[in-house]
Amino acid sequence: MSSKDQIVIFDTTLRDGEQSPGCSMNLEEKLKMARLLDEMGVDIIEAGFPVASPGDFEAVNEIAKTVKNSVVCGLSRAKKADIEASGDAIKPAKRKRIHTFISTSPLHMKHKLQMPPEQVLEAVAESVTFARNFTDDVEWSAEDASRTEDDFLCHAVEIAINSGATTVNIPDTVGYTIPEEYGAKIAMLMERVPNIDKAIISTHCHNDLGLAVANSLAGVANGARQIECTINGIGERAGNAALEEIVMALRTRHDMMPYTTNIETEKITKISRTLSAITGFAVQPNKAIVGANAFAHESGIHQDGMLKHANTYEIMTPESVGLTESKLVMGKHSGRHAFKTKLAELGFELGDNALQEAFARFKNLADKKKEIFEDDLIALVEDEVVRENERIKFVSLQIVAGTKGPQTAELTLSIDGAEKITKVEGNGPVDAIFKAIREIEPHADAHLKLYQVHAVTGGTDAQAEVTVRLEENGRTVNGQGADADTLVASARAYINALNKLMMKREGFNPQTASDALAP
Numbered sequence: 001m002s003s004k005d006q007i008v009i010f011d012t013t014l015r016d017g018e019q020s021p022g023c024s025m026n027l028e029e030k031l032k033m034a035r036l037l038d039e040m041g042v043d044i045i046e047a048g049f050p051v052a053s054p055g056d057f058e059a060v061n062e063i064a065k066t067v068k069n070s071v072v073c074g075l076s077r078a079k080k081a082d083i084e085a086s087g088d089a090i091k092p093a094k095r096k097r098i099h100t101f102i103s104t105s106p107l108h109m110k111h112k113l114q115m116p117p118e119q120v121l122e123a124v125a126e127s128v129t130f131a132r133n134f135t136d137d138v139e140w141s142a143e144d145a146s147r148t149e150d151d152f153l154c155h156a157v158e159i160a161i162n163s164g165a166t167t168v169n170i171p172d173t174v175g176y177t178i179p180e181e182y183g184a185k186i187a188m189l190m191e192r193v194p195n196i197d198k199a200i201i202s203t204h205c206h207n208d209l210g211l212a213v214a215n216s217l218a219g220v221a222n223g224a225r226q227i228e229c230t231i232n233g234i235g236e237r238a239g240n241a242a243l244e245e246i247v248m249a250l251r252t253r254h255d256m257m258p259y260t261t262n263i264e265t266e267k268i269t270k271i272s273r274t275l276s277a278i279t280g281f282a283v284q285p286n287k288a289i290v291g292a293n294a295f296a297h298e299s300g301i302h303q304d305g306m307l308k309h310a311n312t313y314e315i316m317t318p319e320s321v322g323l324t325e326s327k328l329v330m331g332k333h334s335g336r337h338a339f340k341t342k343l344a345e346l347g348f349e350l351g352d353n354a355l356q357e358a359f360a361r362f363k364n365l366a367d368k369k370k371e372i373f374e375d376d377l378i379a380l381v382e383d384e385v386v387r388e389n390e391r392i393k394f395v396s397l398q399i400v401a402g403t404k405g406p407q408t409a410e411l412t413l414s415i416d417g418a419e420k421i422t423k424v425e426g427n428g429p430v431d432a433i434f435k436a437i438r439e440i441e442p443h444a445d446a447h448l449k450l451y452q453v454h455a456v457t458g459g460t461d462a463q464a465e466v467t468v469r470l471e472e473n474g475r476t477v478n479g480q481g482a483d484a485d486t487l488v489a490s491a492r493a494y495i496n497a498l499n500k501l502m503m504k505r506e507g508f509n510p511q512t513a514s515d516a517l518a519p
């Protein structure tokens with residue numbers, strides 16, 4: 001798979017990323033991400049941990065059926081049941097990988113596994129050999145490798161390769177290592193493991209000290225040819241190495257790091273935004289590559305330099321990460337045809353009903369807002385498929401806010417076609433709105449886990465995008481709402497989350513419904 005200078009990009013957003021607190025995604029959301037990762041050119045998608053739950057199994061299985069080019073990978077501990085579950089889940093994939101791991105550091109072997117080192121080595125041989133029954137592409141990981149003794153790590157890696165591992169992963173599980181040390185570890189393995197030429201060495205670095213990307217690149221400089229990473233750097237604790245940073249560092253500093261990847265970097269911005277909309281995890285504004293300020297120039301001196309020559313303060317172009325200058329594209333005079341064409345340009349093909357609905361919302365927005373940007377349109381249509389299947393629909397909202405009266409929400413919803421109205425006081429307008437929704441459609445077991453507002457575009461007339469996360473009996477859903485009025489966006493987001501929850505309760509299959517919306 002890998003030529004000498006080709007770096008294999010292994011994305012674990014849907015596994016290591018998804019297992020981080022608050023980042024859980026439902027099936028529809030995972031499929032959407034998997035399609036985007038596939039289209040972007042990710043070589044391997046680690047789709048989940050199939051033995052963990054029936055939901056994880058189903059997600060990996062559905063992703064295996066959906067993905068066109070990427071290898072689909074399932075994670076497994078060094079246990080037969082785990083490996084079997086991964087083997088079954090990835091079966092439909094065109095190209096499949098099993099990833100099996102066990103800890104190798106003295107600390108983990110003694111306290112976590114409570115296994116003597118010899119038994120761990122036996123488990124390495126057994127698990128990799130067993131995994132080879134399901135696919136020829138087997139990856140083995142030495143969990144906590146960065147704190148593992150060199151002799152033992154060499155021995156374990158050699159056994160894994162002899163047993164059939166084609167990739168050996170050297171995780172810095174706890175984000176403890178530093179670039180010099182990690183690079184030396186990879187160089188040491190390249191030099192001392194006799195059969196290392198039969199496998200690719202992989203990096204998997206966590207970001208506890210903010211060094212995940214630097215450590216991964218140090219690994220590559222010393223012989224690693226696969227990097228494990230996640231979109232926006234999500235993952236356990238402080239996260240994993242960020243895919244967009246790795247790929248853009250390799251592209252921008254090709255003079256110092258002469259390696260290539262298969263990633264279409266122009267797709268980075270879209271996938272980053274999609275993930276943050278799905279999880280409700282906003283990207284920090286100064287985040288490298290995908291932060292809102294990553295290509296913004298504020299100071300007079302910088303603006304002056306930029307106007308004279310972009311290279312003065314820009315080491316990569318915004319276009320190279322898919323950031324087109326948000327331009328005015330549509331206004332209140334634009335017709336349905338132009339709207340449909342513009343959406344297609346942005347990568348969305350809506351079914352007739354969804355288009356009708358989205359167009360009506362667009363006209364509404366155009367009445368309230370002078371300028372409509374591409375980001376506004378994306379925010380407007382993104383949730384349309386779920387909306388098409390909604391039982392609860394937002395009808396109208398009247399708010400009393402400010403310092404004088406009791407803050408009150410008068411809300412009208414349509415439930416299965418029948419309009420219901422209520423007027424409720426609250427501790428602030430948002431509280432009043434959420435109470436009103438609860439009164440019209442009681443859902444005592446669902447708890448509000450997140451309420452987040454951000455402006456999609458700059459300016460006081462920016463469209464507000466609100467995320468609401470609800471949790472009910474272990475099921476988590478994220479609802480999104482966008483509107484020029486933040487309170488209306490809040491109501492829409494809550495209703496969207498509640499609809500998703502109701503769909504989940506009723507066993508609604510969003511995958512079939514999502515055919516109406518591409519991507």
Ligand code: KIV
Pocket residue numbers: 016101141142143144169171172173174204206
């Ligand atoms: O961080 C880690 O060690 C892991 C392994 C399962 C590869 O995520």
Ligand code: ZN
Pocket residue numbers: 016171173204206236
């Ligand atoms: Zn990890």
